[in-house]
Amino acid sequence: MPELPEVETIIRGLARRVINRRIAGVEFHEPRTVVGDPAQAVERLLGQTIRGIRRHGKYIVFDLQKGRKESCLVVHLRMSGNFVLDGEPGPHTRAIVELEGGPTMVFHDIRKFGRWQVSDDLPARLLQLGPEPLEISESEFVKQLRGRRAMAKALLLNQEFLRGLGNIYADESLFRARIHPRAITSRIGVKRAARLHRAIQEVLTDAIAQGGSTINNYVNSEGGQGYFQLSTAVYGKTGEECTVCAAPILRIIVASRSTHYCGRCQRP
Ligand SMILES: [Zn+2]
Numbered sequence: 001m002p003e004l005p006e007v008e009t010i011i012r013g014l015a016r017r018v019i020n021r022r023i024a025g026v027e028f029h030e031p032r033t034v035v036g037d038p039a040q041a042v043e044r045l046l047g048q049t050i051r052g053i054r055r056h057g058k059y060i061v062f063d064l065q066k067g068r069k070e071s072c073l074v075v076h077l078r079m080s081g082n083f084v085l086d087g088e089p090g091p092h093t094r095a096i097v098e099l100e101g102g103p104t105m106v107f108h109d110i111r112k113f114g115r116w117q118v119s120d121d122l123p124a125r126l127l128q129l130g131p132e133p134l135e136i137s138e139s140e141f142v143k144q145l146r147g148r149r150a151m152a153k154a155l156l157l158n159q160e161f162l163r164g165l166g167n168i169y170a171d172e173s174l175f176r177a178r179i180h181p182r183a184i185t186s187r188i189g190v191k192r193a194a195r196l197h198r199a200i201q202e203v204l205t206d207a208i209a210q211g212g213s214t215i216n217n218y219v220n221s222e223g224g225q226g227y228f229q230l231s232t233a234v235y236g237k238t239g240e241e242c243t244v245c246a247a248p249i250l251r252i253i254v255a256s257r258s259t260h261y262c263g264r265c266q267r268p
Pocket residue numbers: 242243244245246247262263264265266
C-alpha cells in the first residue's frame with residue numbers, strides 16, 4: 001500500500017508536469033473508482049485548470065480552478081492505485097485524464113480500491129485526520145503521545161493521531177527511537193517521546209529522498225521504483241540480525257498489522 005513517502009514521491013513527480021495545465025479529456029473505465037456519478041465527475045473536471053497538487057496524509061489533492069470557481073479532486077490510492085504520466089492504458093487502467101499540451105495522467109489500480117472524488121472543499125473525513133507527521137512540532141507530539149494510553153505501534157498507525165505514517169515507517173521509527181512496539185504511550189518518558197518524534201522525521205525524510213519503498217508493485221509517476229525498502233533496519237527483516245546488537249529481528253502482530261522489532265534494543 002502506498003504510504004506517506006510513496007504518495008509524496010508521486011505528487012512531486014506529477015507536480016513537475018501537471019501544474020497550470022487544463023483538463024481537456026477525462027475517461028473513467030471503472031465506475032467504482034469515482035465517488036458519486038462518473039458522468040457528473042467528468043463534467044465537473046472538464047475545463048478545470050490544475051492550480052496545485054498537495055498531500056493530505058495519504059490523500060492526493062488537486063486544487064482546481066475554472067473561471068473564478070475553485071474546487072478540488074481528491075484521490076486516495078488505497079492498496080494499489082497509481083498514476084503514470086503518459087503511461088500505456090492497460091487492463092488495470094481505471095481513469096485517464098488528458099491535459100492540454102500534455103501529459104496524460106493514466107491511473108492504474110489492480111485492486112480497484114482507489115477512489116476519486118470531485119468536491120468544492122476538502123471532504124469532512126480529510127479534516128478529521130490528525131496532523132502531518134512531518135509538520136507536528138516536537139512539544140505537540142510529546143504531549144499528544146503521552147496524553148494517550150495505547151500501544152506505541154497502534155497509536156502511530158492511528159490516522160486521527162498522525163495522518164499517513166504507515167506500517168513500514170512506524171516500525172522503522174520505533175526501532176530508531178529504541179521503543180518497543182507494545183510500549184504503552186502514556187508511560188513513555190518525555191526524552192524518549194522526543195526521540196521518537198525525531199526518528200519519525202528522519203525516517204520519512206530518508207524514505208522520501210529514496211523515492212519511497214517499492215514493495216509489491218508501487219512505481220512513481222514516471223514508472224520508476226523507490227529504494228527505501230533496501231535500507232530498512234527491521235521491516236521485512238524477520239530472523240535477520242539486528243544491525244545494532246545482532247539479536248534476531250522478531251515479528252509480532254500489533255493492531256492487526258505485522259510488526260518488526262529488535263527485542264534487545266527496543267524497550268517497553
Ligand atoms: Zn538490536
